[in-house]
Amino acid sequence: xxxxxxxxxxxxxxxxxxxxxxxxxxxxxxxxxxxxxxxxxxxxxxxxxxxxxxxxxxxxxxxxxxxxxxxxxxxxxxxxxxxxxxxxxxxxxxxxxx
Amino acid sequence: xxxxxxxxxxxxxxxxxxxxxxxxxxxxxxxxxxxxxxxxxxxxxxxxxxxxxxxxxxxxxxxxxxxxxxxxxxxxxxxxxxxxxxxxxxxxxxxxxxxxxxxxxxxxxxxxxxxxxxxxxxxxxxxxxxxxxxxxxxxxxxxxxxxxxxxxxxxxxxxxxxxxxxxxxxxxxxxxxxxxxxxxxxxxxxxxxxxxxxxxxxxxxxxxxxxxxxxxxxxxxxxxxxxxxxxxxxxxxxxxxxxxxxxxxxxxxxxxxxxxxxxxxxxxxxxxxxxxxxxxxxxxxxxxxxxxxxxxxxxxxxxxxxxxxxxxxxxxxxxxxxxxxxxxxxxxxxxxxxxxxxxxxxxxxxxxxxxxxxxxxxxxxxxxxxxxxxxxxxxxxxxxxxxxxxxxxxxxxxxxxxxxxxxxxxxxxxxxxxxxxxxxxxxxxxxxxxxxxxxxxxxxxxxxxxxxxxxxxxxxxxxxxxxxx
Numbered sequence: 001x002x003x004x005x006x007x008x009x010x011x012x013x014x015x016x017x018x019x020x021x022x023x024x025x026x027x028x029x030x031x032x033x034x035x036x037x038x039x040x041x042x043x044x045x046x047x048x049x050x051x052x053x054x055x056x057x058x059x060x061x062x063x064x065x066x067x068x069x070x071x072x073x074x075x076x077x078x079x080x081x082x083x084x085x086x087x088x089x090x091x092x093x094x095x096x097x098x
Numbered sequence: 099x100x101x102x103x104x105x106x107x108x109x110x111x112x113x114x115x116x117x118x119x120x121x122x123x124x125x126x127x128x129x130x131x132x133x134x135x136x137x138x139x140x141x142x143x144x145x146x147x148x149x150x151x152x153x154x155x156x157x158x159x160x161x162x163x164x165x166x167x168x169x170x171x172x173x174x175x176x177x178x179x180x181x182x183x184x185x186x187x188x189x190x191x192x193x194x195x196x197x198x199x200x201x202x203x204x205x206x207x208x209x210x211x212x213x214x215x216x217x218x219x220x221x222x223x224x225x226x227x228x229x230x231x232x233x234x235x236x237x238x239x240x241x242x243x244x245x246x247x248x249x250x251x252x253x254x255x256x257x258x259x260x261x262x263x264x265x266x267x268x269x270x271x272x273x274x275x276x277x278x279x280x281x282x283x284x285x286x287x288x289x290x291x292x293x294x295x296x297x298x299x300x301x302x303x304x305x306x307x308x309x310x311x312x313x314x315x316x317x318x319x320x321x322x323x324x325x326x327x328x329x330x331x332x333x334x335x336x337x338x339x340x341x342x343x344x345x346x347x348x349x350x351x352x353x354x355x356x357x358x359x360x361x362x363x364x365x366x367x368x369x370x371x372x373x374x375x376x377x378x379x380x381x382x383x384x385x386x387x388x389x390x391x392x393x394x395x396x397x398x399x400x401x402x403x404x405x406x407x408x409x410x411x412x413x414x415x416x417x418x419x420x421x422x423x424x425x426x427x428x429x430x431x432x433x434x435x436x437x438x439x440x441x442x443x444x445x446x447x448x449x450x451x452x453x454x455x456x457x458x459x460x461x462x463x464x465x466x467x468x469x470x471x472x473x474x475x476x477x478x479x480x481x482x483x484x485x486x487x488x489x490x491x492x493x494x495x496x497x498x499x500x501x502x503x504x505x506x507x508x509x510x511x512x513x514x515x516x517x518x519x520x521x522x523x524x525x526x527x528x529x530x531x532x533x534x535x536x537x538x539x540x541x542x543x544x545x546x547x548x549x550x551x552x553x554x555x556x557x558x559x560x561x562x563x564x565x566x567x
Contacts, residue, residue, distance in 0.1 A: 001237075001354060002253045005278060008161045009252035027145075027157045028251040036253060040339060041236050046513075047484040051339065053236040055481065055519075057243035058150060059143055059549075060224045060365070062514035063234075063481060073514070073550055077246075080145045080188070 002035040015085040030087045031057060031064040031076035039089065042066050042076060046093035066090050110184065113139040115426050116201055116214030118191050118368065121149020122171070122412040123404025124220035125178040127419035127426075132181045134427030139212060141189045141203055147175050149222055149404075150242065151412045153249040161252055163278035167270070168249075174416070193546035196372045196397045202546075209555045216399055216426045220419060223405035224365045226384075226465060227519050228263060228358035229472045229479050229487075232335030241359035245271050254280045257354030260344050262333055264288040265361040265463045269315040276322045283351055284319070284326045285344060287333065287360070288463060295462045305455025308411075327351070332468070333358075360465045364406045367518050371544040374400060378537035381460050382409055383470065384522065385541055391446070392425035393418055401425065409460075414452035420445040471526040479527065480520040482513020487527055494531035500539040501525050514550065517542035 004025055006012075011026040017037040024033045031054045034042045041051025043065050054064035057077045064076040067088040076087065115131045117124045120142035131138045140147075148155045152171025158164045159172050178185075186205065193202035199213045225242045232238065241261060247253050254275060259282040261268050268284060275282050296302050302309060320326065330346040335356050337343065344351045363384035370376060375388045375396035386408050393401040403422040404415035424442050427433040433441075472479065475488025485508045490498075498504040501511060501524045510524055511517030517524070521542045529536040 001256045002247060003256040005161075005163075005252045005254065008163070009157075025251040025253065027154055028253075032247050032251045032253060035247065036251075045482075045484060050234065050484075051236055052234060052481075054239065054243060056225065056240050057246040058224070060515065061481060061519045065514060071552070075549075078143055078190075 001038050002032075004036060013081050013083050015081050015083070015087065017087050018089060019086075024081055026081075028081050029057070029077045030066060030068050030074075030079045030081060030085065033081055033087055034064075034066065034076065041089065043090040044092055049092055110137070111210075111212045113137045113184065113212065113214045114430050115139070115216050115218060115423070116141070116199075116212065117218045117220055118142075118194075118201075119149065119220035119222055119404070119406070120144070120147040120178070120185065120187070121220060121222050121404060121415065122151065122174060123222070123406070123415035123419035123422075124149070124218070125174055125419070126416040127218050127220060127403060127423040128183045129177055129181055130420045130423035131426055132183060134423065135432045136423075136426060136430060137184070139184045139186065139214065141186045141191055141201070143188070143190050145187050147178055147185070147187070149412075150246065153246055155249075158249045158252070163252075163274050164249060167274070171412070190549040191368065192549045192551050194368060194372055196400050199399055204549065204551050204555055207552075207555060207558075209551065209558055215430055216401070218393070218419075218422050218426070219369055219400065219402045219406055220404045220415075221365045221368055221406040222415075223362040223409055224518070226360045226363050226469075227523050228360050228469060229477055229520075229523050230333045230335060230358070231472075231474055231477050232337065232341065233358065234478050234481055235335050235337050235341045236339070237337065237341035237354060238335045238356045238358065241267055241271050241357040242362075244355070244357050245274065248274060248278065254278050255355035255357075258352060259283070259355045259357065260285060260351050260353040261357050261359070262287070262330070262344055263359040264465075265359055266312055266459065267362075268359055269312065269319060271357070272319045272324055273315050276319060276324065281322070281324060282357075283353075284324060285330045285333070285346060285351060286326060286328050287330050287466065287469070289329055289466065290462050290464065292462060296458050299458040299461045301454040301456070301458050304451065305458070308455045309458075331466075360469050361463055362405065362409055363522065364409065365518075366406065367516070367544050368548060369395070369402055369406065370541065371546060371548060372397065372400065374402070376541070379408070381457065383465065384409075391421065392442070393422035394425060410449075410453045410456060414449055417445040417449035417452060421449070467530075471523065471530045479523045480508075480510035480513065480517075482515050482520075483509040483511075485510040485520075490524060490527045491531045494528040498528065499532070500528060501542045502540070504528060505542065511542045516544050516548075518544075
């Protein structure tokens with residue numbers, strides 16, 4: 001769980017995490033937004049289905065894979081938030097859309 | 099010396115020098131290369147220049163938790179932005195063909211190819227993995243990850259925060275947290291004595307400035323009342339759906355967020371994927387590309403500079419970037435050998451100075467064997483494919499001689515991170531099981547695409563090529 005420091009980062013952007021509106025500091029990544037939202041996990045692993053949150057926040061670990069604006073398997077830590085962005089958790093392995 | 103103008107509107111596809119990474123090494127190299135008259139492209143995955151050390155410095159520069167640490171970077175970033183450099187932020191390099199000098203790039207759903215006569219990899223460092231039991235639990239992160247969150251968004255962990263591990267970053271982050279109103283507990287895994295290590299490693303006098311800064315950080319955190327537990331061993335993160343405590347030999351610390359760190363090592367994903375020769379660094383316990391003093395690699399077109407070449411910190415990275423750029427100037431016929439060597443002297447001096455304290459730091463914060471090769475069988479090593487230490491030992495026992503064989507047996511290193519995170523641990527566990535030096539078991543051979551791209555992006559690139567022809 002993380003908290004913001006609005007006194008020092010007053011500029012915010014409205015995004016949606018799991019469909020819920022949330023104001024996050026400008027400059028946040030989509031992964032940071034999920035940490036601020038306090039979700040129990042950003043994805044469930046493809047192998048055992050265990051929940052994960054970001055580990056490295058710098059593009060190395062791929063534990064923050066999420067669905068962003070409808071595109072799955074995006075490295076949420078490498079995607080800066082923009083107004084109106086929709087971030088959703090990813091469940092297990094990706095399937096081909098039918 | 100005439101400067102070659104590069105107009106962004108024309109979206110050029112060919113450059114004298116392409117630099118991968120806009121951290122201290124990449125920025126310094128770009129500036130020096132422009133001064134030599136080269137046309138320069140800088141591609142970087144992040145939204146703004148600075149690398150990890152000065153990540154989002156332009157945003158974080160006024161944050162009282164970070165201002166003093168970002169200040170040196172702001173000057174470098176301002177100079178970088180003032181130069182006529184083709185800078186492409188938010189851009190991933192997903193393939194590099196060193197023979198033709200072709201870089202395949204992806205940015206916001208679009209792909210493109212550019213070529214360069216010379217290519218500098220300035221991809222920086224990454225944190226060493228800290229594979230303790232429970233390190234995949236939500237709420238457990240690397241210390242660097244929490245620092246990136248602070249730099250980019252000003253955010254801090256709420257609740258009880260435990261920092262566990264060792265290295266200069268731990269004390270820096272502790273100070274930044276304290277300035278931001280968060281009081282962590284530090285569980286230090288360091289086992290080496292400071293004074294005896296210092297006398298053995300040397301560099302104390304020439305590296306005195308850095309040493310004084312480090313000691314200052316330790317004193318300030320202690321004066322502020324931070325609790326420090328020293329010499330912790332056998333760390334494990336405990337909790338059901340989330341981390342709830344850090345347990346270690348002789349103690350337990352409840353926590354809402356656990357931040358682990360055991361130092362950094364060069365990010366060699368791309369340098370290994372393109373087949374550069376690497377050597378094992380027994381002091382920093384990592385692979386690194388084989389380079390000459392100017393950063394030139396085993397491939398005639400490629401150089402490497404900064405922490406992606408050898409861990410030395412940002413000041414060393416600036417100097418190494420300058421040296422690589424001067425060498426590019428010579429190789430591309432813009433400056434003479436005498437000119438290169440004359441101008442290189444100041445950078446070479448700065449490099450020596452910046453690296454003076456490194457042998458001491460490497461010795462003081464050398465990770466223990468239980469961090470390099472986790473002893474407990476159930477500990478996850480490959481986070482992507484959830485491969486445990488026990489199954490890796492089994493694979494090594496029945497004939498997997500190195501990481502690439504283990505990958506075929508167990509899929510470790512075959513997930514989305516492509517072995518970036520588990521590579522060093524997989525090699526160390528196999529080496530330990532086979533009872534051979536780790537350099538003998540080798541390393542994963544990464545392949546393109548280095549970053550995931552969609553079929554749509556790939557198809558778009560093909561279409562673009564047809565349109566061009």
